[in-house]
Each structure stands twice: as C-alpha cells, then as structure tokens.
Amino acid sequence: MNSVKQLIVLGCMGLAFVFQTSCESALDQEPLYGLNSAEVYSKPENYKHVLAKIYSGMALSGIQGPAGNPDIKGIDEGFSAYVRVLFNLQELPTDEVVCGWNDPGIPEMNNMQWSADNSFVKAMYSRIFYQIVLCNEFIRESSDASMTAKGFSEADQMMIRQFRDEARFMRALSYSHALDLFGSVPFVTEADPVGAFLPKQISRADLFNYLETELKDLETKLLPAGTESYGRAGVSASNLLLSRLYLNAEVYTGTSRWLEAMEYAEKVINSGAYQLDDNYQHLFLADNHTSPEIIFPVCFDGVSTQTYGGTSFIIHASVGGTMAPDSFGINGGWAGLRTTRPFIELFPDSTEDSRYSGYSDGQTLDISSLGTFTDGYGFPKFRNVTQANQAGSDLKGDFVDTDFPMFRLAEAYLIYAEAAYRSGSNVGQGLSYLNNLRERAYGNSSKNFAALTEQILLDERGRELSWECHRRTDLIRFGKFTSGDFVWPFKGGSVAGQAAASHLVLYPLPTTDIALNPNLTQNPGY
DSSP, X not given: OOHHHHHHHHHHHXXXXXXXXXXXXXXXXXXXXXXXXHHHTTSXXXXXXXXXXXXXXXXXXXXXXXXXXXXXXXXXTTTTOHHHHHHHHHHTTSSSOEEOOOXXXXXXXXXXXXXXXXXXXXXXXXXXXXXXXXXXXXXXXTSHHHHHHTXXXXXXXXXXXXXXXXXXXXXXXXXXXXXXXXXXXXXXXTTSOSSSOOOOEEOHHHHHHHHHHHHHHHTTTSOOTTTSOTTSOOHHHHHHHHHHHHHTHHHHHSSOOHHHHHHHHHHHHHTSSOOXXXXXXXXXXXXXXXXXXXXXXXXXXXXXXXXXXXXXXXXXXXXXXXXXXXXXXXXXXXXXXXXXXXXXXXXXXXXXXXXXOOBOTTOBSSOSOTTOTTBSOBOOOOOSBOTTOOBOSOTTSSSOOOOEEEEEHHHHHHHHHHHHHHHTSSHHHHHHHHHHHHHHHHSSSTTOOSSOOHHHHHHHHHHHHTTSXXXXXXXXXXXXXXXXXXXXXXXXXXXXXXXXXXXXXXXXXXXXHHHHOTTOOOOTTO
C-alpha cells in the first residue's frame, strides 16, 4: 500500500468521529465530530488523522465506505464522491463522454440543460465547500499561536506546519474547482468566524488573485519536488495548479497570463523529479502508483478505500456490451459511459496511437439514443489491472486500485506548448514539448508536427488528457463549448448537436444556498 493510502487508512481508523454537515449552507459550519473540535486538536498525533481526512475527501464520501456514514447529508454517497461529480461536470457536457443512465441530473448534463437544482451541480458545490470547511478548520487549529497555546513541542509544531501547508494546497485545489465551475462563489478562510456566519461572495477575478498569492507562497513551503511521498502535495503539484490557473486566466479575469503559465509549467518540467511514462496506458492501470509521471493523484485501494465514486465509477461505468469485465479487473460492467463520433475522429491513426482506447465491437459510432449503451463507441481508458495483467486487490472485483491522476507531467508539456503558441514566445520549445508526447504515443517521431496551430493544440489535449476532467475547461478556453462551429451528439439538447446558450460556461449556485444566504447573487442566465 503506498504512503497516502496508509495515511488515509490510519486517519479513518484513528478518527472514530462523524464528519457530517448539511448540504445546505455548508460554509457556515464546522465539521461535526463524535468528539468536539477542541478535543480532536488537543493532541499532536490527531493532526495526521485529520489531514488524512482532508486527502481522503477527494476519494471517499464518508468514513465508513462505500456507504452508511456520509460526510454530506441528503446526497447519495456514491453519486457525491468528489472525483465522480467532477468527472460528470467536466466530461458529460462535452464530446468526450455521454452517459446512458436516467438518474436525476444525468440527462441534463448530456443535453446541457441543467438548472440550479441539478443534483450533480449541488453535489459538486457541496463537496467543494465541505473540503474547504475541513481545510479551514485544520489551518485555524494549526496556527503557531494555537499550537503554542496548547503546549506542543517544537518538533510537533514543525510537523504540523508541514501538514498545514498541505491543507492550504488542498483548499486551493478545491477553490480552483469552484473558480472554474461556478465563478463567483462564497468565500471563507480560517480567519473568518465559525458558526452562524453568512459568507460574502468573492468575484471571480479576486478569487483568482487569492489563489495566485496562496500558491506562490506555498512554493517556498511545500516539500521540494521528488521528496514528497506519493499522493501527498509537494511544490510541483502547487506549481502545476498555478500554471493551470494562468493558462485559463483570460477566461477567469479577462487578462491573459501566458508567460506565467509557461514559467510555472517549466518549473515542473525542469524539476527533474518526474518523467514521461514510457507506457501511456500504465498511467490508468491498477499499479499506476509506480508511474514516474504522476505528480499528484487521488488515491484508491480496492480494500482500504472502497467507494462507488472515483475510478471505481469510471471503470465500472465504462464497461458494457460485449466487453469482458474480468479483462478490466472488475466483476461486472455498469454500461453507462461511452464516447462520440467527433471524439473518436480525433484519432485518425487509432491503430498506431497508444492513447486510443476506443471499443467498437457491437457498438455503433453514431448515437441516436443516450439510453442504449451500444450507441457510441466505448472508451475504457481506465482499468483495474496491472501492467502484468493482474487484477486489483479486491478479490470480489467491486472496488479498484487505480489512482486518478489529478496532475501529471504531460499536462505541463501541453500548458507550455499552448501558452508559447498564444504568446509567440519560445514557440519552438513548445512544439518540442508537444512532439515529446507524440513520440511517446507513436513510439517514434514519424507523426511529429512541424508547427503549432490552435486546432492542433486543442486536439492534442483531447487525445492526451481524455477522460481526465479537462475537456469542458479546454473547450471554454478555445471558444468551442457553447458555439455552433463545433458540435457533438446532444450538445444543446439536439440529437445532432447545436449551439448552446452562452451562460452555460458557468454552472449555477444551488438554489438552496441562494435562498439561505442573501449575500449571494446567482450567475447570469439561471
């Protein structure tokens, strides 16, 4: 079991507490424990347990798993897991993924017809701010003044300061998702009061500036690249998140920051701590924790971190039709997720490109019915088997070992290439980085590009980062998400696809939070 999985298991075993909050007004509460917060934070050894809860909040939706003791009341535990709802909001409204299920909220995602009451919009919002509440409390309780008042030794304080900076990164990660998905959101830090408190709304530009300041400060405080344990946040994770923010700065603030995107991407590349994995497919297998490319994953273990969300969801839901579940290391497919003709057509050299995971046996390329799994090619990119083709650790095949790569080195290459092209600076180096990925995909330089174009950059991001929760953000940045010049099945509610309303580039704040907090203003169009 790798380091962060051990940490999560230790935390869940050591904290026999109930982390719960309402899905309404999540920001004005502190998490409820079986013991009160003062007692939890009275001992230095408990800080590791709570940090484990913060990390595990990206993978699990409660502390019992896979169901029965939820973090957030009123939402199905499997449906509300962080990676699962992030996947739904980032992938289902795009050309990369459709889902055939009729669960409330799913058809609206595929058809780009969601409202402020959509169950997955509410689940993502609640999950984001639940994480932020956990981080705020941890950061508050780990201040130097708080630790000194509790009489902690200097050695314990040094350990907890490191944990505190990791919690700051995790808070920044969740706030970055809030920034991208919802725009202007309620804003609370450890400096705000706990209890009956109605947070004010921060503008999208101001939230961007806050995250920039936080991540720049963390550059000197998180562990150096290559010294952090697998699954824990180090400086390269922080730098890559900052680079990602700079890449989208024009969308978020109206001002482009291409040179800064290049600068921080190159810091990750030049750290020397990570390398492109020779085997692209290894990045999505049950032993991907051994990959030299993954910078920061959300960790899963078929025995110790059981959930119906995360990669268990992605793998099971991608298998159906004539696919043999055991070849994917699972006991059965859920027959939900597949892809569209425009996405498959991104791979003209599908027999040569190692990134292609299309499955056509018994499937039609075109989709006329969302509810028919065989409409649309499968794309089972993630699998619960190792490079040696051994199934994951859960012998029943219900839950998987495959980690979700939240940040990996290839993204830094792609950010640098796009930012170089858009800025006109070091374009040759950007082309070289992009061609490094092409050479990995094809095994040689025969398919290298001679020059960069906007379409090449968008298409290459689709090929390289497919099903990894990037596509919606990319299509928005390239002006393709709602426009009519690029359509896919069910875009805008049409079987053939059509332009969609421009306000859909942001999700709405849930109706419940708008009703409870008079300080909040709904996003336009909802």
